[in-house]
Amino acid sequence: MAAKVRTEEKGASYREVIISLESGLGADERSFLLDVEKRFPRTDFSFAELGPERIVINLRSVALDDLKACLEQGDEPEKEEAAGPPAVGSKIIRAIENIRSYGIQGKKRVYVGYNAERKVKGRKQKEATTGKHFYATDNPFSKQNNDFPVGKADKGVCGDAQDVLRSLPDNCVDLILTSPPYNFGLDYESSTDGIEWQRYFEKLFAVFEECIRVLKYGGRIVVNVQPLFSSYIPSHHFVSNFFTSHKLIWKGEILWEKNNYNCKYTAWGSWKSPSNPYLKYTWEFLEIFAKGSLRKQGRREDIDITAEEFKKWVVAKWSIAPEKDMNKYEHPAMFPEELAYRAIKLFSFENDVVLDPFNGAGTSTAVARHLGRRFLGIDISKDYCDTARRRTHAGL
Ligand SMILES: C[S@@+](CC[C@H](N)C(=O)[O-])C[C@H]1O[C@@H](n2cnc3c(N)ncnc32)[C@H](O)[C@@H]1O
Incomplete structure (x- = not known):
């Protein structure tokens, strides 16, 4: 199963993580992922689509180590010994790890709204008017x-x-x-x-x-x-x-x-x-x-x-x-x-x-x-x- 990943921020509510599947999603994999989903608050992490051609995750924030524990190791030892966790779990982890911009809140990575308070309105305008004094745009440096x-x-x-x-x-x-x-x-x-x-x-x-x-x-x-x-x-x-x-x-x-x-x-x-x-x-x-x-x-x-x-x-x-x-x-x-x-x-x-x-x-x-x-x-x-x-x- 190859995975292509696209992520997009949907307003202030969540980031959409899309993983394309080339060889579908088996019934076992689907039920494994639905079990994993139950372990996280739906407002933070949920599947909007689960196959056959793609997985879409609505992601707001997640404790990545906990998600890894569920997806990569599986948490039912008997089942794990028999078949191991489905490979799709690692692909989901990789897709989320590849998102480079996020904030940190305790154990969680926060993917939306984390930098809202940092955005300065009309920054260019501000720089133009205050630049001479506070950004030293009239400096003498070569x-x-x-x-x-x-x-x-x-x-x-x-x-x-x-x-x-x-x-x-x-x-x-x-x-x-x-x-x-x-x-x-x-x-x-x-x-x-x-x-x-x-x-x-x-x-x-x-x-x-x-x-x-x-x-x-x-x-x-x-x-x-x-x-x-x-x-x-x-x-x-x-x-x-x-x-x-x-x-x-x-x-x-x-x-x-x-x-x-x-x-x-x-x-x-x-x-x-x-x-x-x-x-x-x-x-x-x-x-x-x-x-x-x-x-x-x-x-x-x-x-x-x-x-x-x-x-x-x-x-x-x-x-x-x-x-x-x-x-x-x-x-x-x-x-x-x-x-x-x-x-x-x-x-x-x-x-x-x-x-x-x-x-x-x-x-x-x-x-x-x-x-x-x-x-x-x-x-x-x-x-x-x-x-x-x-x-x-x-x-x-
Ligand atoms: C606060 S200490 C720096 C310690 C350094 N950060 C360290 O971790 O070892 C300041 C140093 O400035 C030196 N110093 C004093 N007057 C100086 C001068 N005119 N030119 C160069 N060094 C001078 C002192 O000998 C002193 O070692």
Whole structure:
């Protein structure tokens, strides 16, 4: 029995899955399928036609693993031993698995109406009127991308990021993934007027200006940043403000749920009084920006993210435990490999160039190499550079 499959969305009610049958449908197969149908709510899964020339399924949503269990394994052991489940079951499963667009609701795949709330009415019109400000259509960036210089890729460089980046041409990096230092050797504690923080942001933004310059048109910058809680400085907002005022498009924000408290104060500020409660956070932020275009050019064969990864990771709250090997790598402020793994797979293609201008113990470069990306990691500390180099080339 050969099966040709066509699926079509019927309004908001169901998706019609049509499987053409070349050699008909036996009475046993028909009664097997009618038994299977009874196990699912009719509003979610039902047969509109059962042979002889085709099977038509009205499909709204289904727990695919449960359907597989019924259709491919059969659930009556004696019968199974005698004849095995009919082959038509596997064809139905394949037809449903081939439907690439669906939402997830608990165990179920939902095939209709799952993206209704995401559809923006009059999107083109909106882009035309708001584009100048919010999509930065008046950005000054050249669309001419350049190759990454031969001999500079797959390296760790020890030096000040601003200086090192000056040696790169414009528009040659696909993805920048980084987490900025908490200081640049400035003495914040003894500063009473906040001037050191001003210098801190001046230096950080000078490095970021170089980052913008070397980023390709369509490239992305992912910055892991947490507010400077104890100084009451919302650095994640400052960073977003910097990039958007430099005409990058704010692509989104991922909340990295670390499930541990940042708070070093034990009394929650004013304990049990509204006079000055201290807010506690168990998360940090990843702010994501795109240069020129939200869409990135890349070859189909260089996509390595799976459907399951994609669906899980586009939900912009990532629950990942903090890095546990900071003692081993002798670095106090690393992000975990899992975070770099997700960011690199979600925002870049294989063979892309990944840059971390504050590479620390080399998490970004080690993961980039593992994932078949080219990379450049920069850090001002020779010790961290040595660690990063060893770690990156040892492999994960
Ligand atoms: C938050 S850490 C990055 C940790 C890294 N994400 C990891 O997982 O190991 C920031 C790093 O920036 C480095 N750094 C500070 N000032 C720098 C500068 N001017 N240029 C380059 N790196 C610098 C520090 O040495 C530190 O390792």
